[in-house]
Amino acid sequence: MNESKDLDQQNALSLDALRKRINAVDSELLSLISERAQLAQRVAEAKLAEDPDTVFYRPEREAQVMRRIMALNEGPLSDEEMARLFREIMSSCLALEQPISVAYLGPNGTYSQQATLKHFGGAVEGVPVATIPDVFRQVEAGQVAYGVVPVENSTEGAINQTFDMFVSSNVRVCGEIFLPIHNNLIGRRGALDEPIERIYSHSQPLAQCRGWLAVHYPQAELIAVSSNAEAVRLAEQDKNGAAIAGSHATHYFDVDILVRNIEDLASNVTHFLVIGREPVGPSGDDRTLLLASVHNQPGALERLLEPLSRHGIDITHLESRPSRVQPWHYVFFVEVKGHCEDGPLAQALEEYEGSMIDVRVLGSWPAAVI
Ligand SMILES: O=C(O)C(=O)C[C@]1(C(=O)O)C=C[C@@H](O)C=C1
Numbered sequence: 001m002n003e004s005k006d007l008d009q010q011n012a013l014s015l016d017a018l019r020k021r022i023n024a025v026d027s028e029l030l031s032l033i034s035e036r037a038q039l040a041q042r043v044a045e046a047k048l049a050e051d052p053d054t055v056f057y058r059p060e061r062e063a064q065v066m067r068r069i070m071a072l073n074e075g076p077l078s079d080e081e082m083a084r085l086f087r088e089i090m091s092s093c094l095a096l097e098q099p100i101s102v103a104y105l106g107p108n109g110t111y112s113q114q115a116t117l118k119h120f121g122g123a124v125e126g127v128p129v130a131t132i133p134d135v136f137r138q139v140e141a142g143q144v145a146y147g148v149v150p151v152e153n154s155t156e157g158a159i160n161q162t163f164d165m166f167v168s169s170n171v172r173v174c175g176e177i178f179l180p181i182h183n184n185l186i187g188r189r190g191a192l193d194e195p196i197e198r199i200y201s202h203s204q205p206l207a208q209c210r211g212w213l214a215v216h217y218p219q220a221e222l223i224a225v226s227s228n229a230e231a232v233r234l235a236e237q238d239k240n241g242a243a244i245a246g247s248h249a250t251h252y253f254d255v256d257i258l259v260r261n262i263e264d265l266a267s268n269v270t271h272f273l274v275i276g277r278e279p280v281g282p283s284g285d286d287r288t289l290l291l292a293s294v295h296n297q298p299g300a301l302e303r304l305l306e307p308l309s310r311h312g313i314d315i316t317h318l319e320s321r322p323s324r325v326q327p328w329h330y331v332f333f334v335e336v337k338g339h340c341e342d343g344p345l346a347q348a349l350e351e352y353e354g355s356m357i358d359v360r361v362l363g364s365w366p367a368a369v370i
Contacts, residue, residue: 033089040093047097056098057145059175059274060283062090063366067285070369083370091121101144102274103127103135109229109249115177115272116148118370130226136165139275148177152271152317155208155264162273163321163333166291166362173289173363175274182268183209185259186250187235187242192258194240196220200231201244209244211264274365283366286339287316290349292332293323293358304332304357311348313338339364 013021047054069086070079077085094100102120104112106128116126127144129135135147149162183205187196196217199206203224206213213222225231228245229252235243236253243249247257273289294300308315317335338345340361352359 036089037093037096041096044097055278057094057100057276058281060281060286060366062087063283063285063369065090066369080370087370088121088123091123094121095123099123099125100146101125101127102146102148103129103138103144104148105129105132105135105150105227107227107229107233107252109232109245109252110227111179111181111246111248111270112148112150112272113229114246114248115150115179115270118179119148119175119177119272119274120146132159132161133165136169136171136275139171139277140169142277145276146174147171147275148272149275150204150270151273153181153204153208154267154269154271156204158319159204160321163319164324166289166333167321167324167331171275172277172279173273173365174276174278174280175365176287176368177272177274178368179270179272180268181205181208181263181270182246182261183244183263184247184257185242185262186232186245186255187258188239188254189256191235191239191242191256196240196242198223198238198241199244200225200234200238200241202226202228202231205244205263208263208265208268212262216259216262275363279363280365282339282341282364285367286337286342286364287367288336288338288340288345288364289362290334290336291360291362292334292352294330294332295356296328296330300357301332303355304334304359307348307351308334308336311344313345313348333362337367 044056047056066083066086070083073079073082100120102116102124104116104126106113108128113126113128116124127138129138132149135149138144139147150159151162152158197220199213199217199220200223205228206222206224225234228243229249231243232245232249232253232255235241236255242258250257292304294304314337315334316337319333320330323329323331336345340346340349349359
């Protein structure tokens with residue numbers, strides 16, 4: 001037993017020697033990352049040579065790169081962690097080709113900002129705007145290249161404002177993000193020494209923490225504000241106030257996390273969509289969002305769904321909203337698996353042409369990888 005211990009010690013490298021090896025690996029990584037960045041610059045030249053109005057950001061290719069890396073990964077880092085590292089490398093490579101501006105519901109510290117960074121990486125040029133309709137307007141007007149909007153929360157359901165904006169907008173969906181949401185009670189350092197009389201947050205986190213608030217702060221006034229980051233800003237200035245927000249928001253204000261993870265359901269996830277102006281090619285695992293306008297007639301919903309089920313298309317989400325054109329007239333949002341250019345979905349979509357059902361493809365995009 002002692003013998004094997006001796007052998008282990010001989011094989012074990014000193015801290016100094018291990019750090020020398022890490023330095024050597026870092027040098028190799030540095031030159032490999034630089035080589036990759038140079039290749040991305042050449043890709044940009046090739047794209048421009050093909051088309052002077054080319055689109056540099058290619059979500060389908062980015063998804064394929066990350067899926068391939070995850071399949072090749074043998075650890076010890078997890079597949080998700082490895083994909084996250086490559087996400088950042090691609091973010092920097094894309095910024096070399098062309099810096100990408102992305103609007104999201106601000107200010108700094110919102111879940112929308114966190115979702116934007118998760119999807120586009122740290123090299124993105126984030127543009128915080130005041131409202132969800134503003135995100136749509138900035139994309140439509142070409143003031144930013146892309147936008148990120150929340151579409152559904154796993155506890156509270158659909159974000160109606162986002163769905164309603166799609167009805168009158170010509171933007172295209174080109175990506176999606178799933179962001180696990182952990183709400184925290186946040187306030188000035190030592191805020192819990194004073195009674196908490198006011199709790200600020202966006203209406204969504206207030207609803208997601210309804211049960212916890214009823215038990216711990218039944219007397220507090222709950223104040224809905226435009227974003228959770230705005231809530232933290234207000235709490236920072238209120239001796240008897242606190243906010244509900246993500247931990248990310250604490251980076252931007254002089255506040256502490258007072259109580260962590262106060263959401264009523266532990267698995268609380270928000271689904272965001274990326275909106276742009278260009279269609280995205282197939283990646284091999286895609287989603288498509290359809291907008292259907294259906295008259296209030298018997299069997300109308302069945303006529304919408306029947307071609308999809310006959311062609312074996314999986315429906316991942318179905319949402320109805322008032323059309324706002326006439327009472328009792330609805331629009332349906334149908335999210336399905338597959339790309340609108342894929343055989344079965346393309347065939348199903350063809351069947352709506354010339355029918356009573358008006359179906360518009362709002363976009364196809366690669367299914368979220370991380
Ligand atoms: O393959 C491309 O089209 C590239 O521009 C390269 C690259 C990458 O770094 O791998 C960078 C940006 C694109 O969004 C996709 C991929």
